[in-house]
Amino acid sequence: TSGDPTELVKKYEDVKKAPTVTKDDFKHLPKTERGTALRRALRKDKRARQAEREKLREALGDAAPAKEVPKTIESTREYDVTMVQDDDEETTWKFCFELQKCIPNAEIFSRKGVPLKKVVKQSISRSYTDLIVVHEDQKKPNGIIFCHLPEGPTAYFKINSLRFTKDIPRAGESSSHYPEIILNNFNTRLGHTYEFKKEGEKAALKELGPRFTLRLKWLQKGTFDTKWGEFEWVLKRHEMETSRRRQRFAWGEDALGPHVPVGGKMGNQENPELHTWDGEYRGTPSKGDKLIPDFFYRTPTMGTTYIDRCVTYFISALLCGWVTYHMYYHSGHLFGHFYMPYLYEFSDEELGIPPDDAPDPEYWGNHGKKYGTYR
CATH class of the missing domain: 1.10.287 (Helix Hairpins)
Structure with a gap:
């Protein structure tokens, strides 16, 4: 054309x-x-x-005119400017790799859903001295379990204000030197990297990262054990955090452990801070608790309610009436024909009576009404 x-x-x-x-x-x-x-x-x-x-x-x-685009849900939706970062699902792993730079001779392994007790046993068998487990929520690290091997103690910290090395302005690169751990006098600058400028004798401090805050939630005696472990210290917010300027640590009777009710529970028991499950809590023997058994053997509830008794009595009355009726009217069927047969099963000779056509009119025949055999 x-x-x-x-x-x-x-x-x-x-x-x-x-x-x-x-x-x-x-x-x-x-x-x-x-x-x-x-x-x-x-x-x-x-x-x-x-x-x-x-x-x-x-x-x-x-x-030629442009081809028309069909109207679909995707083509007609409003434009959304929301952007998803490329590394949004690797935050926890990134934090683990940055921790590895801070801790000498550290190795990283994927937990892959293995129970924490089994991880502790495997670490002890391989002669590791400490175990650090990083917990995450929505693909972001929110807590750390630090377990000293082989005999504990175990501590759980909450992570706040996490900033990676690349997010810290003018951050330096970590070296292979062993880090210095400061447990007192936190205002000191020990451990910082000193940068000397060429034009003079002045020096500037440079932070290496990562930067985060750890807040102790609980401290447990021995290795990780939420079922039978003994808590040495637990943070009780409503009792201890009455003032932001006051730091209080509870020991002895004030730190008996988390408020966990003693007794069997229904369903899986999950600690919201640990994101793990290690069986049902049935008491702490070291505190004098008597262990709750798995099963309670007791009398069944069947027949103990009013409606159950009414139904039982009604069915019993029906059975009793049925047996009484058949015993009275059909006992021969119940006990057998040989024991109580019916009369129609015998002949006139066996019964000792004359037949119906007997010639004796005095005994068997057509008589008047006065004899009582009128037909």
Whole structure:
């Protein structure tokens, strides 16, 4: 097909708007066949118009109108400027790698859902001195369990204000030197890297990172054991955090452990801070608790309620009536024919009576009403 491009474009638009078949064209058919015939004709007409438009597009070449985009949920939705970072799912691993730079001879392993008690046993068997478990929430680190091997203690810290090395302005690169741990006089600058400038004798401090705050939540005696372990200290917020300026540590009777009710529970028991489960809590023997057994053997509740007794009495009455009725009227069937047979099972001779056609009118025959055998 060749011609003026303007006419071809106009023809292209006319082909798109060309009338198609309607249901009135199939009134001559039975009702059960009209729908199928209409759909078949519409598909045929659609393919014919598509083929004609393709020929017109080939004739127009680059001047052909742009193809229409179908309206879908994806194409009609509002534009969202939300951006997802490339490393949004690697925050915990990144934190582990930065911790590895701070701790000499540290190794990183993926837990892969292994129970923490089993991890402790494996670490002891491989002669590790300490175990650090990083917990995450929504792919972000939120807590650390520090367990000293092989005999403890175990501490749980909450992570706050985490900033990685690349997020710290003018941060330096860590070296292979052993780090210095400061446990008192926290305002000292021991452990910082000193940067000497060339033009003079002045020195500047440079932070290496990562930067975060650890807050102790509880301290446990021995290795990790939430079922039988003994807590030496536990943070009780509503009792201890009465003032932000006051730091209080509880020991002895004030640090008996978390408020965990003694007794069996239903369902899986999960510690929201540890995100782990180590069986049901059944008491602490070291505190004098008597262990709650797995099962309670007791009398079943069947037959102890009022409705149960009513149903039982009703069924018992029905059975008793059925037995009494059949014992009175059908005892022969119950105990056997040999024990109490029916009379119709015997002949007249066995019963010792004359037959019905006996000639003796005095005994058996048609008598008057006065004899009582009137028929």
